[in-house]
Amino acid sequence: MSTRQFGSRVQRNIDPRLLRGEGAFTDDIPLPGALHAAFVRSPFARARILSIDTAAARAMPGVVAVYTCDDIGHLDQALPLLIPHPSMRDARTQRPLARDDVHYVGQAVAMVVAADRYVAEDAALAIDVDYDQLAVELDLERAVAPGAPAVHTTHPDNVAADFTQVSGDPETAMAAAQHVTRIRVQVDRSTAAPMECRTVAARFDAASGELVVWDGTQAPIGVRGGLASIFGLDEHKVRVIAPDVGGGFGQKVMFPYPDELLVPFAAIEIGRPVKYIEDRRENFIGSNQERTQIHWIELHATKNGEVLALKDEFLHDTGAFIPYGIAVAQVASTSIAGPYRIPNIEVRFRAVYTPTVPVTPYRGCGRPQSCFAIERAMDKLADELGIDRREIRRRNLIADDEFPWAREGLLFADGLRVSLDSGQYHKALDLVCDRIGWDGFAAEQAAARAEGRDLGIGLAFYVEGTGLGPYEGGHVRIHPITGKVYVNTGLTAQGQGHDTVFAQIVADQLGVPVTDVILVQGDTAAYDWGVATFASRAAVVSGNAIHKTAALVRDKTVRAAANMLEVQEADVELRDGHAWVAGTDRKVPLAAIATASNPLRYAFNEAAQAATQFAPASRHDGPALQDDQHPGLEAAAYFSPECATWAYGVHAAVIEVDRATLQVKIHRYVCVHDCGNMINPTLVEGQVMGGLAQGIGGALYERIEYDAEGNPTNANFVDFLIPYATEIPDVEIAHLETPSPLNPLGVKGVGEAGCIAVGPTIAAAVEDALRHRGGGRFDAVPITPSAILENLGTA
Amino acid sequence: MKPALFEYHRAASVAQAVDLLAEDPGAMILAGGQSLVAAMNFRLAAPSRLIDITRIPDLDRIAVTAEGVAVGAAVRHRTLERHDGAHAVNPLIRAAQAHVAHVPIRNRGTVVGSLCHADAAAEMPLVLLLCDGWVELEGPGGNRRIPAEQFFRMHLTTARASDELATRAVFPALPPDAGWAFAEFARRKGDYAIAAVGAIVQCDAGGRITRARLAACGISSKPVRLGRAEAALAGGTADATAAAEAGRAAATHVDAADDSIATAAYRRHLVAALTERVVAEAAARARRGTE
């Protein structure tokens, strides 16, 4: 047999093409005669639109069309609520172009279509909008206090959703507790900042009635459904292609953004292709963001530190609209107890409208916030009870033989139960402590202090529900001419390397080189069953669907090969692109088997001769295809998980706070993680490192700032500090592999893992470093030098 | 983020550049474009005409003479940074240049462009001020030189008239017995400084400070001399106590407000720490020089 591809460090198939600049992103798609769109965006966080004067813009040379809400016909309605939930009352979604009111700086008010983007921007500046500015409240806590200005008149309290979930019997457990730890923690707003901003291009062919849309989206099938429904077209007349996409991180799973409807609309109206390539400023003010939550969390414990009950109440900033429902807050609330047994939980959140860019998932999706809350609370509990921070965790972790650990009463973001399926939590904790040098650290810290250096150590555990349904599909076909294997699935890649890992899965089944497996994704004309890329689900859901499908094709191939080679099926081996008679050198190429599996009349090549009706290889009595047979070596299958599968990990860091600059220097960082069976450790490490880099951004650097009037003040790459490579330390990654019992491959998701636990790890370490100098708690991120100075109280 | 319509002219001589500038009140000089083009893309600047000066013969010269290092207006940061002759007479230049943006930006951005841009947190204006250098300008009315003390007016504003071209800047040589040091902190490597401090210190044989010059950027609306810190040092012994005292005095020069990168309180803390560090380093160098 060939060596197993699953689990090996296969190089990424896409890299050579991307590194040579041969990628084809939306802006690279040749669209002769294309027009370009630009938007007029609200300069106010809350205002009433009194008038819009487009006359000057319309008169400018090169301007083809200007649209306001009055010019877009049936599109002038609130955009769909993607994920309805009963906890929301009258959920607010925005209109493609604002009518009467604007609700955040950046909201689209008018669209210009012109010969090029330069003219389109000139014209957008020439549009005169008269606003009556209204009062705003940016502070989350004050926004829910009586009398605060409302973002929507329909919601005078600014509360978009109010939801409580309970597991066990928290009342009774809290009464029995001997100790209560309470803290308030806060995580601030950030943004995904993908390398490629969002993009949409559309072409409408009036003759065929076909609308083709290139969209840098994570959800082309969803976008197609939305477009077909809004334009009243048959789904087959709408083709959505997600070409190469330069990063998504959740920002591109949300749809439709206004431009995703307006660009196709203009292409249909004008009869010429139209393109919108979002620029960086627009990405900061027009594309969704995530993170701000304030938690008040309580741990009710015994004197020994066993946590009997957890009570958490949090405010979740949902921005000006809530198109994605409560997904982010729901993930946060159902992840709140982390890896700990904690059998009794009461968690309530209120999602709050604020006059800011709408909030939808960004890599992590609520988990960094809940991880920050529980892990900071655990540290505080440890301090208060005089127990080591590692030990307090050890006393509460779920043991290996206690899985599956169900949290009855909590429903995850897919509406299914929360049940931690497998893990080796204790081993992970021991491993991280071992690698970081937990036990010897006190001496190291003391020695450093003697030299006037402030060192600290921190650790944090996370769990991550991954691989959400409802389902994905796979379609596999062995190509009769080249023997290459074509694989389709409905979700799409934004740089992750799906093409490589899915190829590994298929290669193992069919005995072909990984490079001969060609993944086709992101084109609804090629394949259109499935959902989208989100929630660390590609490997779990598409991976298993493709695995199932490849096994079906394998069976077919073996059957056909046995027929051709005139041996028993058990004697057929698939390897090196051929079917072999085991133990001999007799073989037949997969291409020939694929050709022969398709009964032919015309012998267009040598292999095809074998498939024609007078050839001996196609021996059969009666019809060439039996009733239950399909031509070719091809199959389709689907995988639908019964519930999320829970990955987990532990991070630990040793940091130094520089006394002069108050800069946090990360000396050592260890990440132990477990995403079940790894298909490709190299790609897993890439995901973990990328997530970690974003986690470090959130822990130390990134915060979207709004002034009191709701203007973003750092909406650019100069002032919004995304760490450079120079700010990201070397990280030691250690893998554990506890298979998931919930799917045949035993895999769990890893896409978001890296970012989740960085905040509490760093905060704990900084706190540890500065306590001896009178530093207080660090219960908010990002931790900037200014925040450290304030904490030390020596300003 | 596309610029408004503009004309582009490539000037062949200083005279032509000055003429082109005089003709159109909306015209602007284009040097390395690393600040101006970004501003145009954000439509913070909308010049009707750009006059590219980077191909003007001789403007890309660095001349090291008795008066110091004369840097032509087309000299890229990176060229000056790597110039050994310049480094030999004024090592502050190389020390500061290492903090100006990233190598690809230094490959295109010009030193004189940086002075004319006059960002309050930029390093090269600080160095020019610290070394008591000047900028030479050419306008319709002839040429003049403006000392650094007067050149920088406030953030993004200089004493250059809008019809003048800066042709070169001169960074005087450091006295041979002077100790020097430069320190900066930015949150990310290559970013504009939250604060940077430079020092030139001379000591007598007994280790007493005979002359101390200190300047900082990032803490005010323009680069500033740290006069109170200089005064604290003058005539004293160059020891740790003196350095710490200079640091405290330096902090009193901070008048920048809180911004999204740092609070004013933090800038005070930082400039004190950086001053302490550069004073100690410069004094150590000066002592080594007099030994």
Ligand SMILES: Cc1cc2nc3c(=O)[nH]c(=O)nc-3n(C[C@H](O)[C@H](O)[C@H](O)COP(=O)(O)OP(=O)(O)OC[C@H]3O[C@@H](n4cnc5c(N)ncnc54)[C@H](O)[C@@H]3O)c2cc1C
């Ligand atoms: C990512 C990034 C990071 C950066 N970080 C730093 C940093 O840390 N420190 C720092 O100091 N700079 C930094 N810069 C700016 C960089 O150093 C620029 O090169 C410099 O500020 C301007 O030089 P330039 O040649 O590019 O000027 P240009 O952008 O061409 O011009 C800047 C301004 O000066 C005027 N001007 C230029 N030359 C002349 C002249 N000879 N006569 C009259 N007017 C003139 C122009 O009209 C314009 O107004 C950064 C830039 C970027 C893009």
